[in-house]
Amino acid sequence: MSQVHYLTTPLSDEDVKNLKAGDIVYLSGTIFTARDAAHKRLVDLIENRGELPFQLDGAVIYFVGPTPPKPGEPIGSAGPTTSYRMDSYSPILIKHGLKGMIGKGKRNQVVKDACKEYKAVYFGATGGAGALLGKLIKEAKVIAYEELGPEAIRMLRVENFPVTVINDAYGNDLYEEGRKLYEVKD
């Protein structure tokens, strides 16, 4: 049965080991946003031994490109974007300490294997619930690549941000298992 967890970032190996595909997690603390363009730069930095704009150890990255904030608000609507576009970059970040990713949609086997080997998880947030999820972001600050606009890296402070474990550190995949339960075969 799916369990409910309340976790605060950064995540430890222990935190990750307690999570199973299908569990619901309410995340609080600091998370970082990045999409394709920012991922490419992070990976280039790692390969060239440059200094990263944030601590990767225990970090959670949220794949999101928010709408511009209205005056007086930290951020606009901010739901997850499709994750597979980050598949070629995520394993390198996981190897260097990344513990969680939040997005929507399937990941490839290489990412799933990296989650298993280095103890990381992939969370799904509800796609298209940008208004609701944006409201749970209490602070947002661009910390790198401002010129990328919606794709810049932001530091977000979240409170009880609801996500579901899709890929855990044991090789389970909620998309595959959930679907099997409801599939009607002819």
Add this chain to the structure above:
Amino acid sequence: MREIAYEDIVKAVKNMVIHTATNLPDDALKKLKEAHEKEKSPVAKKVLEQLLENAKIAKDEKRPLCQDTGLAVYFVKVGQDVKITGGLLKNAINEGTEQGYIEGYLRASTCDCFSRENLKDKIGYNLPAVIHIDLVEGDKIEIEYAAKGGGSENVSRARVLAPAQGRQGVIDFVKDVISEAGPNPCPPIIVGVGIGGTFEKAAISSKHALFREAGKPHPDPDVAEFEKELLFELNKLGIGAMGMGGTETVLAVHVEKNPCHIASLPVSVNVQCHSSRHSHITL
């Protein structure tokens, strides 16, 4: 000739763009509520609950329903007895789009195909819009609009089947496309299927099918029957809301069918996510 001023088109388009980003239309909302009632999986039911809550927050607090506020897509019917004064129709629609996206605090999502550079400073904020224009009888302009997100567009597919594959071939193709898409297009989805015509006609038909009121059957009873059959088949896939498994994957299937060449059977599947933001106005 009835005259319609350029500025009036700009203003009407701008207002429509702003309104559509935060107000889920009644048809989509109704379908989501039905799905929420019928859903058997507790996990998927919870997702649907979030989506209904999201629609309420978006409307009450005027926040965009989704951060992907889409590319602006229009189907425009221009009456032959209309004269537009003060500028070109396409420019008016683009200008209204840009103003709406800026003033509504919506996202600029157009970029160059290869350099991936955002085009907001080069061409305009979230420009260019995708505009299909048709000339019709009368003295009005009818503008149908959708804010089309990338996630559901990415899983859309077109193929030209062999005529012998027939009706069953179309069903199999649609099923393959939706099965392969799985969680990626933010299910529950609406599926637009364009059949017949030429390659591009099928694609445009599948897009236009998504502009229909969700769940409203095609006027031709045979096509309506085919829509029902497809809906039944697709919901057997068990993908469920956000792909977490469930009984309610597809909210509606809309088919548009055209005569085709004796040698071919084109079919196109265009997917619309649950955030089915569309509107229309008549000027």
